Amino acid sequence: MPAGDPEVPPSAADGGDGTTPDPSVPADAAPAATTPDAAAGPAAEPARPVREPAEQGPQAATAPVEQAPEPPATEEPPPEAAGEAAEARRAAAEQAAADLAAVKRWAAERAAAERAAAEEAERAAAAQAELDQADVEGARAEQAAADLAAVREWAAQQAAAARAAEDHAAAERAVADQAEAARAEAERATVERAEADRVAAEQVEAGRLAAERAAAEEADGQRAAAAAAMAAERTAIEHETAERAATARAAAAERAAVERRAVAERAAAAERAAAERAAAERAAAERAAGERAAGERAAVEREDLARAQAERVTGRRAAPERAAPAAGATAVTSGRRAGSGAGSSGRLVKVLVAAVLALVLVAAGVVLALDLTGGDSPVAVDAEQVPDAVLPDLTEPGPVLTPLSAEAPVPDPAALAAVLTPLLGSPAFGSGLSAQVVDVATGQVLFDRDAADPGTPASTAKLLTALAALTTLEPTDTLTTTVVAGSTPGEVVLVGGGDPTLSTTAPSVDYPGAATIADLAAQVQQALGGQPVTSVVVDNSLFSGPLTAQGWGADDAPSTYAAPVTATAVDGARQTPGRTPRSGSPGTDAGAALAAALGAPDAAVSLGAAPARARTLASVESAPVARLVEQALTASDNLLAESLARHVAIARGLPATFQGAGQAIGAALAEAGLDTTGLALSDASGLSRDDRVPARLLVDVVQAAADGSVPDADVLLSGLPVAGYDGTLTDRAVAGQGIPGSVRAKTGTLLGVNDLAGTVQTADGRLLAFAILADGATGSLEDTETALDVVAAALAGCGCR
Numbered sequence: 001m002p003a004g005d006p007e008v009p010p011s012a013a014d015g016g017d018g019t020t021p022d023p024s025v026p027a028d029a030a031p032a033a034t035t036p037d038a039a040a041g042p043a044a045e046p047a048r049p050v051r052e053p054a055e056q057g058p059q060a061a062t063a064p065v066e067q068a069p070e071p072p073a074t075e076e077p078p079p080e081a082a083g084e085a086a087e088a089r090r091a092a093a094e095q096a097a098a099d100l101a102a103v104k105r106w107a108a109e110r111a112a113a114e115r116a117a118a119e120e121a122e123r124a125a126a127a128q129a130e131l132d133q134a135d136v137e138g139a140r141a142e143q144a145a146a147d148l149a150a151v152r153e154w155a156a157q158q159a160a161a162a163r164a165a166e167d168h169a170a171a172e173r174a175v176a177d178q179a180e181a182a183r184a185e186a187e188r189a190t191v192e193r194a195e196a197d198r199v200a201a202e203q204v205e206a207g208r209l210a211a212e213r214a215a216a217e218e219a220d221g222q223r224a225a226a227a228a229a230m231a232a233e234r235t236a237i238e239h240e241t242a243e244r245a246a247t248a249r250a251a252a253a254e255r256a257a258v259e260r261r262a263v264a265e266r267a268a269a270a271e272r273a274a275a276e277r278a279a280a281e282r283a284a285a286e287r288a289a290g291e292r293a294a295g296e297r298a299a300v301e302r303e304d305l306a307r308a309q310a311e312r313v314t315g316r317r318a319a320p321e322r323a324a325p326a327a328g329a330t331a332v333t334s335g336r337r338a339g340s341g342a343g344s345s346g347r348l349v350k351v352l353v354a355a356v357l358a359l360v361l362v363a364a365g366v367v368l369a370l371d372l373t374g375g376d377s378p379v380a381v382d383a384e385q386v387p388d389a390v391l392p393d394l395t396e397p398g399p400v401l402t403p404l405s406a407e408a409p410v411p412d413p414a415a416l417a418a419v420l421t422p423l424l425g426s427p428a429f430g431s432g433l434s435a436q437v438v439d440v441a442t443g444q445v446l447f448d449r450d451a452a453d454p455g456t457p458a459s460t461a462k463l464l465t466a467l468a469a470l471t472t473l474e475p476t477d478t479l480t481t482t483v484v485a486g487s488t489p490g491e492v493v494l495v496g497g498g499d500p501t502l503s504t505t506a507p508s509v510d511y512p513g514a515a516t517i518a519d520l521a522a523q524v525q526q527a528l529g530g531q532p533v534t535s536v537v538v539d540n541s542l543f544s545g546p547l548t549a550q551g552w553g554a555d556d557a558p559s560t561y562a563a564p565v566t567a568t569a570v571d572g573a574r575q576t577p578g579r580t581p582r583s584g585s586p587g588t589d590a591g592a593a594l595a596a597a598l599g600a601p602d603a604a605v606s607l608g609a610a611p612a613r614a615r616t617l618a619s620v621e622s623a624p625v626a627r628l629v630e631q632a633l634t635a636s637d638n639l640l641a642e643s644l645a646r647h648v649a650i651a652r653g654l655p656a657t658f659q660g661a662g663q664a665i666g667a668a669l670a671e672a673g674l675d676t677t678g679l680a681l682s683d684a685s686g687l688s689r690d691d692r693v694p695a696r697l698l699v700d701v702v703q704a705a706a707d708g709s710v711p712d713a714d715v716l717l718s719g720l721p722v723a724g725y726d727g728t729l730t731d732r733a734v735a736g737q738g739i740p741g742s743v744r745a746k747t748g749t750l751l752g753v754n755d756l757a758g759t760v761q762t763a764d765g766r767l768l769a770f771a772i773l774a775d776g777a778t779g780s781l782e783d784t785e786t787a788l789d790v791v792a793a794a795l796a797g798c799g800c801r
Contacts, residue, residue: 204751408765410439411800413446419794420447424772426787428779430752434695435772437795440706440759446768451699454678454692455773458748459636459728460757461686461693463701464679466629466716468668469644472651475626475712479647481515481568483524483594484614490534492524492617493610494594496568496587498542498646498656499622500639501631504570504593509578511631515620517570517590521597523618533600537608538591542567543646545657551688558584562638562687565646565658572639582639626715633719633746634727638685645684658683672710674700686748698757698771706759706769720744720758723792732789742796745770752777754784760795770795 129136416437424433436451438444457464479499486493501511508514524533547564548557556562560580563573569586570593571577583589591605622628625644632640645661652667654660662681670676679697682688703709705716721727723743745758757771772791777784 404761404767405765406441408762409799409801410442410444410766411446411762411768411798413444415800416446416798419798419800420791423787423791423794424449426779426790428777428783428787429774430776430778432776433772433774435770436695436699437768437770438699438703440703440767440769443703443707448696451696451771452678452694454680454694455755456689456750456753456775457686457691457693457698457773458750458753458755458775459638459686460698460746460748460755460771460773461681461684461691462633462636462641463698463716463746463757464665464669464681464693465641465645465648465684466633466719467672467701467705467710467713468648468665469625469629470712470715471672471710472648472664472668473625473644475624475629475715477625478621478623479625479628479643480619480621481520482619483520483617484610485617486535486537486614487611488535490532491537492528492533492535492594492598493537493539493608493614494520494568494591495539495610496542496566496590497622498567498643500569500572500586500643501622501628502568502570502590502620503577504597505577508571510571510574511623513623513627515622517593517597519620520618521594523620524594524598527617533595533598533603535604535606536591536595536598536600537606537610538568538587539610540567540587540607541609542650543656545655545659549658549683549688551682551690556687558582562685565639565642567646567656569639572637626712629715630719633716634721636728636747638687641685642683669697669701672704672713674704687750689750689753693773695757695771695773698773699769702758702769702771706767717744717759720746723789732785743792745792748773749781754781754788756788756792760792762795762799763797764799768795 420435420437424435432455434450434453434455435447436445436449437447439446479497481497481499481502482495484493484495485491499515501508501514503509503511503514503516506516506518508516543566547566549565552562557564558573559582561582563569563582563586564584566587568590570590573582573586573589575581575583575589587607588605592601595601595603595605623631628640628644631637632644642658642661645665646656648668649656649660649664652664654664659682661684665681665684666676666679669679674697676697678692678694680690680692682690701716705713708714721729721744722741723729723732723745725741728747729743729745742761743758745756745760748755748757753775754777755771755773755775758769760768760770762768770792772788774784774788779787
């Protein structure tokens with residue numbers, strides 16, 4: 001308790017002695033006197049209702065005195081009790097005043113004692129301080145030095161411990177950092193390897209696509225340049241022809257004018273000559289007539305003279321007889337005159353006949369002249385005049401290809417190897433090349449280079465798909481596309497039949513003989529009887545599984561050469577008929593085309609399934625399978641090849657998937673008697689880089705189609721592109737000593753892959769089957785294709801005997 005805050009002594013009523021010693025004050029310093037109440041003793045203290053404070057302390061002296069509670073108001077105390085209570089309250093008040101006065105006195109005494117004790121303590125402390133100042137300071141200095149040393153030692157220990165802890169932590173962090181760095185480095189290396197692999201794959205894919213695009217662009221450019229050159233040439237020819245025609249017309253007109261003048265002059269001359277001839281003939285006739293008349297007159301005169309002489313001789317006869325001769329003479333004279341008139345009339349007739357003959361001759365001369373010169377014919381004015389034209393002697397046309405003959409010599413294997421080996425060593429082929437050449441008629445292997453090793457076939461895999469389709473399906477089979485009624489009025493369902501050749505144009509610009517959307521729509525409208533179509537559902541359930549194959553690149557479908565494989569498509573999934581870009585949604589495109597053909601272009605189009613036992617509204621048929629196989633081979637149509645393979649799988653009871661199609665093709669080839677060792681197909685078009693086919697098997701397929709050992713397989717040969725003529729070999733004419741058109745082969749092209757497989761007819765007329773797989777090509781596409789064409793040309797021109 002602080003000084004100056006005395007305790008309040010307990011009251012005498014509590015049984016205390018009126019004083020409480022302060023613990024903080026020495027016993028000898030307590031006040032000697034007690035309060036008056038304490039001196040009075042317990043007998044003198046009346047009973048008080050005053051309650052003592054619950055806690056004694058410094059505020060006890062000034063706390064108000066709490067009076068006793070008043071009795072309940074409900075009880076009216078008796079007068080005697082009221083007086084006693086008042087007396088008690090007065091006594092309590094007096095006692096309280098006395099206690100307060102005692103407390104104040106005690107407090108004053110206590111304060112004085114404490115002040116005195118404090119002063120004494122201060123004096124003692126000052127004295128002691130003066131005495132121990134040096135000791136204290138020395139001790140304090142020593143203690144401070146010791147403390148400082150201890151602190152420094154402790155600080156050093158703490159610093160050492162901290163350094164040790166930091167070193168340990170640093171070591172642990174270093175180990176952790178090293179582990180983290182190793183992990184991060186490993187992850188980074190993994191990521192970098194993955195990124196490098198991805199970048200490499202993308203670069204390879206980009207390179208392949210770039211090469212294909214460049215090849216396509218180059219081909220398009222070459223075709224465009226050729227078309228432009230042809231157009232320019234046609235324009236020049238037309239211009240030259242027009243100029244020649246104009247010159248010819250001018251020359252013809254001038255010649256016609258000259259000829260007309262010449263004809264007129266010749267006609268006038270002929271008329272003059274005819275007139276002169278007629279005049280001469282008339283003069284000659286007149287002379288002849290005069291001469292004849294003179295002769296006749298001379299004869300008459302001679303007759304008259306003879307008669308006269310006779311008469312003179314007989315004149316001596318009797319006179320009666322003279323009268324008669326006179327009369328007779330008169331008669332004869334009359335007769336002569338009459339004869340002279342008749343002769344004059346005959347001469348006139350002769351002159352008239354001669355004139356008519358002259359006119360006829362003149363007319364004949366004019367007609368002959370007009371016929372020889374062409375006259376005024378309009379054909380002569382427009383026709384090109386070719387002076388001195390000489391027609392060649394026509395002979396019977398010879399065959400384009402040398403006919404096959406069993407007597408044609410077979411190339412000698414050693415001679416053929418001597419020709420092919422250097423060519424197949426071209427740097428453009430790179431490594432891993434395989435090849436085989438077989439004589440079709442005998443099956444003799446004439447050349448073999450790793451032909452049993454599986455290689456990447458690219459599009460030459462379509463040869464396998466074609467043979468499987470021709471042997472599993474009937475060549476005359478067709479693919480059916482139908483439209484059935486939907487589940488609600490106004491809804492129709494296009495049920496895909498796996499025919500990607502279904503055309504939006506009539507006729508098709510991409511697939512001759514294809515079924516058309518227009519035909520389907522016309523049948524649907526007739527079946528619905530004018531009911532409007534509000535929605536089209538496309539059912540692709542005929543095919544299943546992924547839409548793209550394992551081994552296809554991310555940019556392969558859609559692209560300019562491939563599309564997702566669905567059971568429903570139009571125009572080969574082309575975005576525009578006749579163009580190369582393909583669609584990524586062939587099914588909905590087909591549905592939209594049907595809706596447009598039905599006159600409902602805004603109808604909703606969705607994918608779904610046809611209701612069970614739905615009513616058929618329309619159906620169309622594709623071209624025969626044989627024609628579809630030809631189209632797939634000639635144009636190297638990936639989607640059509642995949643669709644045909646799915647139908648082969650369905651016919652063989654396998655799933656209509658990429659995997660099922662590959663299994664079906666292998667089964668069909670084995671069933672045809674071919675060795676399928678090394679065959680692995682991830683698709684049917686050859687677009688997958690995971691496909692593997694030995695060159696030997698490709699040759700076996702071509703040979704089987706060519707020698708007739710597999711029925712109906714000969715259609716495969718008619719679908720092979722002809723070098724320099726059609727399909728994927730249009731721009732790859734085989735030059736050299738071989739016969740034009742002697743190479744018929746399927747191409748195969750991927751990035752770093754260039755293949756060629758088919759038939760070649762030698763210059764001697766021998767048919768060979770061959771396959772070349774260059775799946776490690778390092779040269780450019782053009783260089784590798786050129787190297788392949790050189791090999792094919794060597795086969796075509798090789799007698800090799």
